[in-house]
Amino acid sequence: MINVNNVSVRYVLGDFKDIGLKEYLIKKAKGQLVKKELWALRDVSFHVNKGEMLGIVGSNGSGKSTILKVLAGIMPPTKGSIKANGSVAALLELGAGFDGDLTVKENVYLRGALLGYTRDFVKDEYEKIIEFSELKEFEDVMYKKLSSGMRSKLAFSIASRVNPDILVLDEVLSVGDMAFRRKSEARMREMMSGGTTTILVSHSLSQVRELCTQVVWLEKGEMRGIGDTKTMCDMYEKYMKK
């Protein structure tokens, strides 16, 4: 079960970050320091029951990625709070944490460690991961030599080994070629079954319609609505056509 209460996230814009210490101190002394605020999320609240699948839709820059980061625990909200019962696995950017100069095998361990797996777990699951990713012959090849399709297959294979209570997904369902996509979708369904609560961000409305039980629509950081999948998707589609 997840409870999101009046969550707001504020970003800071302006020349602040590029100017360096010297200029910062000068501008501050002169009172010329420009700080612009940007609320990526404003008072977002929703509630997901155990075993449900919530979809989040919205156009670019609507705050979808930010809400996922908050849910994943990467970014604490500026205001408001989040309550989540159980273990959270967040698959945001699948490629993060891989190192080009290490081999595929070494990267499985590194990425597994970053995801919070134990060494024994990675050891036990290693064969399955490699088999699933169809990269058996590339085990000792440097990661940077892999094609982008191979990279995302590997990333998905590592990340999808867990069965968390809460699963946070950002557009990860569509990786690799057709055959792999089918395989990964089957694996995703497997992960979602058995009482897993899932939150999914997707640009593919058909995917959302197919999978989600409930949909939140965000626009410019604010909630346009929450409700059953069909109503919300229809509303969003109409808005997008305008």
Added chain:
Amino acid sequence: MNLVKLYKRYKFVFAELVKRDFKKKYKRSFLGVLWSMLAPLLTMLVMNFIFGNFFGRTQEYYTIYLFSGWLIYQYYNDATNGAMNSLMSNAYIFSKVKVPKYMFLFSRVASSSINFFLTLVVYFVFVIAYKLPITWKFITLLYPVACMFVFICGIGLILSALFVFFKDIQYLYSVFTLALMYATPIFYTVDILEPGQRWIFYLNPLYYYVTYFRSVVIDGVIPALWFHGAMLAVSVLLFAIGCWMYKKYNYKFLYYV
């Protein structure tokens, strides 16, 4: 705070990050590791050749004297610079994966420490070659090394927090470390200053580590108790400031876009 639990939870990711840094640095070659031992050796020989003629006349075992100073300084320089960059250069990871950011910092300091121990091996080869007596007192060298590790982590926490906001810190810091090199009696001896002015060395934390090494290795004397106390106090203080800054700022920069 449960340190054991934290350790258990994160030891795998810590080990993997250290491995990553280490493998990248040495490009997985034996020559790479050898090179990291050879580089300080060559620098040492050059410095010994240049400065030995000036200071070697008054200072016994000048080569060891010089090496002790260089060893400590290089460790400090490499580790703090690495630590400063550690948050920024791994930001693309922890903005997507939930993992404590300090792991990247500590693992970077740890891989510098491994490097330091490799240099230490060369150092002891020199100590033996110069026929200095190896005694049980050498065990006490672990004390300055431990203090230094804590000290470096503290400095690293402060620098990395500043670095994410102010990119020019790295230039300021490289000027600072250069000044620090000259302010530390590495290649010259302390009698370059009048006895009344030497207090200036006492303000420099590196002075304590360097002096400790020289005292034990060259003179066979363990420094006084107050010396130990001063080292500990400075390390713990800097570490505490570092932790406080980390706690205050470690999330903040995620919001600066």
